[in-house]
Structure formats: structure tokens, C-alpha cells
Amino acid sequence: MATTETRRRADAERNIAAILDAALVLFTEEPQSSMVAIARAAGVGRVTLYSHFPSREVLLEAVLDRTIAEAGEVIKKAAPEEGPATEALRRLLRTSWNVLDQHRKLFGLAQRELGPVRLRQRHREVVDHVEGLLTRGQEEGVIRTDLPMNWLVTTVYSLLHAAAEDVNTGQLKAEDAAGVLEATLLPAIRS
Amino acid sequence: MATTETRRRADAERNIAAILDAALVLFTEEPQSSMVAIARAAGVGRVTLYSHFPSREVLLEAVLDRTIAEAGEVIKKAAPEEGPATEALRRLLRTSWNVLDQHRKLFGLAQRELGPVRLRQRHREVVDHVEGLLTRGQEEGVIRTDLPMNWLVTTVYSLLHAAAEDVNTGQLKAEDAAGVLEATLLPAIRS
DNA sequence: CTTAAGTCGAACATAAGTGTTCGAGTTAAG
DNA sequence: CTTAACTCGAACACTTATGTTCGACTTAAG
Numbered sequence: 001m002a003t004t005e006t007r008r009r010a011d012a013e014r015n016i017a018a019i020l021d022a023a024l025v026l027f028t029e030e031p032q033s034s035m036v037a038i039a040r041a042a043g044v045g046r047v048t049l050y051s052h053f054p055s056r057e058v059l060l061e062a063v064l065d066r067t068i069a070e071a072g073e074v075i076k077k078a079a080p081e082e083g084p085a086t087e088a089l090r091r092l093l094r095t096s097w098n099v100l101d102q103h104r105k106l107f108g109l110a111q112r113e114l115g116p117v118r119l120r121q122r123h124r125e126v127v128d129h130v131e132g133l134l135t136r137g138q139e140e141g142v143i144r145t146d147l148p149m150n151w152l153v154t155t156v157y158s159l160l161h162a163a164a165e166d167v168n169t170g171q172l173k174a175e176d177a178a179g180v181l182e183a184t185l186l187p188a189i190r191s
Numbered sequence: 192m193a194t195t196e197t198r199r200r201a202d203a204e205r206n207i208a209a210i211l212d213a214a215l216v217l218f219t220e221e222p223q224s225s226m227v228a229i230a231r232a233a234g235v236g237r238v239t240l241y242s243h244f245p246s247r248e249v250l251l252e253a254v255l256d257r258t259i260a261e262a263g264e265v266i267k268k269a270a271p272e273e274g275p276a277t278e279a280l281r282r283l284l285r286t287s288w289n290v291l292d293q294h295r296k297l298f299g300l301a302q303r304e305l306g307p308v309r310l311r312q313r314h315r316e317v318v319d320h321v322e323g324l325l326t327r328g329q330e331e332g333v334i335r336t337d338l339p340m341n342w343l344v345t346t347v348y349s350l351l352h353a354a355a356e357d358v359n360t361g362q363l364k365a366e367d368a369a370g371v372l373e374a375t376l377l378p379a380i381r382s
Numbered sequence: 383c384t385t386a387a388g389t390c391g392a393a394c395a396t397a398a399g400t401g402t403t404c405g406a407g408t409t410a411a412g
Numbered sequence: 413c414t415t416a417a418c419t420c421g422a423a424c425a426c427t428t429a430t431g432t433t434c435g436a437c438t439t440a441a442g
Contacts, residue, residue, distance in 0.1 A: 009410055009417055032223070034399060045420040050401065147371055150362055154353050155375055162349035171341055180338055184346055188379035200387055200440055225429060236390040241431065 016052050018042040023063045028105045029168070031112075035059075057114060064106045068122050071096070071103045075129045085137030086190070092133065093160075093185070094178045100126075101164035104157055130156055134189070144191040152189050159185050207243050209233040214254045219296045220359070222303075226250075248305060255297045259313050262287070262294045266320045276328030277377070283324065284351075284376070285369045291317075292355035295348055321347055325380070335382040343380050350376050 008016075022042035026033035035056055039049040053059035078092045107123055134152050137143030143152070163181045166172035172180065199207075213233035217224035226247055230240040244250035269283045298314055325343050328334030334343070354372045357363035363371065 011408095011410065012418060015419085035401090036399080047402090047421080048419055051418080054401080056400075147374060148363070151357065151371055151375070154357055154362075155350065158349050158353035159346065162345050166342065166345055171345075172339070180342055183338060184342070184379050188375050202438095202440065203388060206389085226431090227429080238391080238432090239389055242388080245431085247430075 012052070015042070015044050015048060019044060019049060019052060019059070020063055020066055023059055024067065024102065024106075027060065027063060027109060028102055031105075031109045060106075060110055060113060064110050065122070067099070067102055067106050068126055071099045071126050074099045075126065080129055080133045081136075084142070085133060085140050086142050086186070088133055089137065089186075090182060092130070093181055097160050097163060097178060097181060100130075100157070101161050104161055127153065137190075142190055144189060146191075155188055156185060159188075203243070206233070206235050206239060210235060210240060210243060210250070211254055211257055214250055215258065215293065215297075218251065218254060218300060219293055222296075222300045251297075251301055251304060255301050256313070258290070258293050258297050259317055262290045262317050265290045266317065271320055271324045272327075275333070276324060276331050277333050277381070279324055280328065280377075281373060283321070284372055288351050288354060288369060288372055291321075291348070291351050295352055318344065328381075333381055335380060337382075346379055347376060350379075 019038065019042040023033075023038050026038055026041055035049060036046060038059070039046045042049070049059075053062060074096050075092065078088070078095045080088045080092050082088060083091075103126055131149060131153050134143055134149065134156075138145050138149075159181060163172065163177045167174050167177050210229065210233040214224075214229050217229050217232055226240060227237060229250070230237045233240070240250075244253060265287050266283065269279070269286045271279045271283050273279060274282075294317055322340060322344050325334055325340065325347075329336050329340075350372060354363065354368045358365050358368050
């Protein structure tokens with residue numbers, strides 16, 4: 001999976017990783033970050049940045065791709081298909097609130113900057129896990145059915161985001177986030 | 192209150208209103224809207240726009256000021272200090288989710304564009320109403336006390352925002368918003 | 383009807399971002 | 413050690429946004 005095309009030199013590989021890391025941070029905490037800022041944060045020259053990612057669009061897509069993949073991994077590890085739905089949701093929240101929030105922010109940015117559609121397919125793969133879990137919960141009778149499924153998913157993401165936001169403004173300790181989130185979200189969506 | 196300084200001509204007054212209206216819409220639905228776009232949307236020349244609001248900053252502050260004032264009015268009308276806290280919160284949600292969301296978006300924008308502090312004072316006036324209401328609810332024993340007050344306020348705003356967002360992407364009908372919001376929020380924050 | 387207030391397009395200056403090219407210098411890999 | 417891959421600063425072209433100035437035109441107010 002790593003060596004697809006022409007083999008890259010090790011330092012190039014390293015720089016690409018550094019760029020993606022920096023871009024993820026900057027894009028999520030300051031969406032309008034410039035290419036200059038990203039290059040600087042990655043400890044890399046502007047030209048180098050452009051040589052790997054010929055445009056801001058491409059870079060954003062790459063970051064998004066990577067985050068979606070990562071989110072996929074993390075979600076898979078939480079095994080949302082196993083055990084009682086409520087338990088599975090708890091596991092998911094506990095391990096994934098961070099990644100899911102990054103995913104959400106990047107997707108918002110991409111939608112604004114790259115136009116509406118584009119990566120909806122990839123995005124779906126992530127959201128569907130949450131939606132699938134909630135649907136399963138409904139079938140088990142533990143998740144409420146009096147509201148649109150759509151809204152339930154929104155509620156999950158929304159509170160997820162709120163918790164993540166409170167964490168990085170220092171209003172909430174990171175280790176408390178999952179607990180607080182759980183305590184608020186579960187009563188909101190269970191039947 | 193209207194005739195404070197030198198008296199303005201009627202057409203000027205009209206244009207100022209049109210500009211503020213347009214700016215509110217554009218700022219909330221596309222934060223990075225340019226002055227050109229705002230002028231065009233207000234049906235006004237660029238020069239006229241600048242003659243009333245010498246800079247983007249000033250315009251943003253004016254819009255924010257106006258929205259805060261408006262939010263204040265709407266909140267006051269919902270009489271959050273009267274009756275049982277739960278009832279008062281219901282009234283508040285029903286009449287104010289719209290304005291409160293505008294307020295939230297604008298404040299976020301202002302914080303990003305005008306630096307961190309600035310209008311925190313004015314902002315407080317609005318948030319305090321919600322916080323006061325929740326505190327009263329806690330005293331009455333109907334609002335949970337096991338989570339930070341800070342977080343409860345965040346939860347209210349967060350779901351408010353989610354509902355407003357779903358409304359203007361067409362995923363939720365405006366007339367259903369208050370009901371859905373209520374049905375989700377109340378279980379999340381009551382004891 | 384007179385006039386002061388207001389409008390507006392055109393043109394300008396400035397700044398910041400994007401993306402490209404060039405050429406010289408480094409560095410990994412065989 | 414040789415070479416191809418890679419890095420990087422400097423300079424350039426281009427675009428978009430912000431504000432300003434000028435002068436002619438329009439309109440509300442007395």
C-alpha cells in the first residue's frame with residue numbers, strides 16, 4: 001500500500017507525513033490557515049509543500065482521506081456491531097469522540113471549500129457506522145423512535161463536537177469528556 | 192434613540208437597514224462573505240457601504256450589536272424568570288431558537304475575526320439569561336446538578352445550533368424545530 | 383426650488399494568498 | 413562516490429479582498 005508508484009526517498013516520506021500532521025492540526029483549529037502557515041508548521045519550505053501537494057484542494061483532500069481512514073480504524077476497533085447497542089455506543093464514544101470530531105470539522109471545511117458533494121461517499125462510510133448502531137439500538141428497543149434518525153445522528157455529532165470544543169478551550173478536562181458526553185447524550189436519545 | 196447625532200436622511204436610514212439585514216444573512220450563512228458580496232446583496236454600491244461602515248470590523252460589530260439587542264428583546268418576551276423553570280425553558284426554546292442561533296454564529300465569527308475578547312461583555316448578557324434559567328431550574332430540582340453548569344449551557348446552545356442547521360439545510364422543517372429540540376434537550380439536562 | 387445629504391461607478395493603492403519557475407545546495411540510496 | 417531525488421529561498425504572475433478618492437448624478441428636506 002505504501003509503495004504504489006515510483007519509490008519515494010525517505011526524507012520525502014517524512015516530510016509528507018509532517019505536512020499532513022501539521023495540516024490536520026491547522027485545518028481543524030483554524031480552517032482558513034494558509035499554505036504558508038502549514039508549510040511553516042510542518043517545518044518545510046513552501047516549494048516542498050507544493051511539490052507534494054500541488055494545490056490547497058489536493059492537500060485538503062489528502063488530509064480528509066487520511067482522517068476518514070483513521071476514523072474507520074478507530075471505529076472498527078470499538079466494534080459497534082457487537083454486544084448490546086447501548087454498550088457499543090458507550091465504547092464508541094469513549095474511544096472515538098476525538099477522531100469523530102476531527103472528521104466532522106474537516107468534512108465541514110471540505111464542504112465549504114470544495115463545493116457540496118465530492119467526498120460524500122467516503123464520508124458516508126463513517127456516518128453510517130453511527131447510524132447503523134443507532135438503528136440497531138432502535139430494534140433492541142433502547143433507542144427512541146419518535147424522532148427522525150437523521151436528527152439522532154445530528155445530536156450525536158453535535159454533542160461530540162461540543163465536548164471536543166470545550167476540551168480544547170480548556171473548559172473541560174480531556175479525561176472527563178467521554179463521561180460527560182455519555183451522561184448527556186444517552187438520556188437524550190434513549191427511549 | 193433614533194436621532195442621536197446629526198439627523199440622517201431617510202434613504203440613508205433605509206440603506207443602513209438593508210445593509211445590516213444583508214450582512215446578517217451573509218455572515219451567518221457564509222462567514223467569509225466579502226464586502227462586495229454584502230453590498231450587492233443589500234442592493235447598494237460599495238462606496239455607500241463603506242460610507243456607513245468604514246470597515247468590515249465596524250460592520251461586523253454593528254451586526255453583532257443589533258443581533259444581541261434583538262436577542263435580548265426576544266428573550267425578555269419569553270419571560271425566562273416567570274413560572275416553573277421547565278416551562279420557561281420551553282417558552283424560550285420555542286420563541287428564541289432562531290435568534291439564539293444567529294447570535295451564536297455571529298459571536299463565533301466575531302471571536303475569530305476581531306480577536307478573542309472585545310464583545311464578551313455584551314455576549315454575557317445573552318448567555319446569562321440561559322444560565323440563570325438553568326440555575327433556577329436546579330434550585331427547583333428539575334435540572335440535573337451532576338454536570339458543570341458550563342456544560343449544560345453548551346449543551347443547550349449546541350443542540351439549538353444543530354436544529355437551526357438542520358432547518359436551513361432542509362433536513363428539518365422549521366415548524367418542527369422547536370418540538371424536536373425540546374424533545375431532545377429536556378431529557379438531556381433534567382434531573 | 384434650492385441645497386445639503388446621499389449615492390455610485392471608476393480608478394487607485396495596498397495587502398495577502400495561490401501557484402510556478404529557476405537554480406543552487408543537500409541528502410538518501412545504490 | 414556518484415547520481416538522482418529532494419529541498420528551499422527568491423522572484424514572478426495572478427487573483428481577490430480591503431479601503432480610499434474623485435467627480436458626477438440623484439434625492440430628500442426645508
